[in-house]
Amino acid sequence: QVQLVESGGGLVQAGGSLRLSCAASGRTFSSYTMGWFRQAPGKEREFVAAMSWSGVSTYYADSVKGRFTISRDNAKNTVYLQMNSLKPEDTAVYYCATRTRDTRSIRLGADYWGQGTQVTVSS
Numbered sequence: 001q002v003q004l005v006e007s008g009g010g011l012v013q014a015g016g017s018l019r020l021s022c023a024a025s026g027r028t029f030s031s032y033t034m035g036w037f038r039q040a041p042g043k044e045r046e047f048v049a050a051m052s053w054s055g056v057s058t059y060y061a062d063s064v065k066g067r068f069t070i071s072r073d074n075a076k077n078t079v080y081l082q083m084n085s086l087k088p089e090d091t092a093v094y095y096c097a098t099r100t101r102d103t104r105s106i107r108l109g110a111d112y113w114g115q116g117t118q119v120t121v122s123s
Helices: none
Strands: 003-007 010-013 018-023 032-041 046-051 059-061 069-075 078-083 091-099 117-122
Touching: 003 010, 003 059, 003 091, 010 046, 018 032, 018 117, 032 078, 046 069, 046 078
Parallel strands: 010 117
Antiparallel strands: 003 018, 018 078, 032 046, 032 091, 046 059, 069 078, 091 117
């Protein structure tokens, strides 16, 4: 079992920044791909960013590339999402996730999810 707890969401004006954190427990955090997804009202959940277990490889949705940065601190069992130049269309509930069954892309399916943290960007 893996437990994921997100924090850091909130209300910010367009152009502002937020940093989300996701604390993991329960398994060897450093062995697994970690990712962030988001779900806006009335929309399906979508992929935002992911980082390989080693931290060497990162992946981003086109809509956030150049503005968001995913990072991880394996010593703290924590993954981060630094969000800059936020836009109203970034408003969503953001979820941390991990894939533990294999090393394939987390976009193929995550095995554990956090409870989500709300990010609201005002215009």
